[in-house]
Amino acid sequence: MTKKEKIQVHRMDDWFSGVYIKPFGYEKSSVPDYEISQPHRHDFYYCVLSDKGRMELEVDFEKVEITDQTLFLSYPGQIHRIISAKMERGWFLAFDPAILDEQLKNILDQCLSQIILVPLSPEQSAGFCSYINHLFVVYNDGAQMFRKTIIQAMVTGLIYQLASVYHSLEQFNLIRHPARSIEITKSFKQILRNNFKSIKKPSEYAAKMNMTVSHLNDTVKSVTGFSVTYFVQQELMREAQRLLFYSHLSVKEIADDLGFEDDKYFNRLFSKAIGISPGAFRKQGETSVHL
Structure with missing residues (x-):
């Protein structure tokens, strides 16, 4: 793979209503395709619904496997590539963050996982497929009155349903934790996701949340098993790996x-967190083979 000065970013600019939808195996499309096997970023969310089939992706250096009756959601800014895909039935949906209301944006930002992968029951999968099929009909009907508004409203409704299924699973896994602790942890994760380059000290996150640093750290650690510092460093190192690679x-x-005034300190932090120096990590990436 030939590197570029900046990571390739695919944008929503040419897509109607800030939405792109396509069933797997559908050949004819009035919107542009792009090279998906090469590592790239999006400035939009992208969702895969697999009713039957299998897809393997790499998302921020982690392998993700999508199987039968699974929903996957990728955040804007994540680096990913498709390694292999054998999809028989399913849908690809991309949408601009701008079409989501503030409540839904907050829900997605507060998800504790960096990768949203949701197993579905046969009934849930059939329901999602039926909903997206209806959306696709409207999407392709140029004569539909209020088409843009309908499409955006339907996408918002779909993602609320996805968030509902995901959060039900998340709540089940966190059932032993107090609701207030979960709320604090989610709020911290949302603030971190949007401010990791400019805010690095746990005390600054605590101040933004109007609580003591010890209370924030104890709460986050009780829910996740990891400290505030750990999550700040993970967010920074994830972006550093993207840029190095x-x-x-x-x-x-x-x-x-990434907001480091001292690049030597950045080198030490990266080496400690990842296990090798930034230079060695980059060299390792240059010898990797990509599809």
């Missing part, structure tokens, strides 16, 4: 981009 930015430029 898929761009020609120097280590110093990457440190600057």
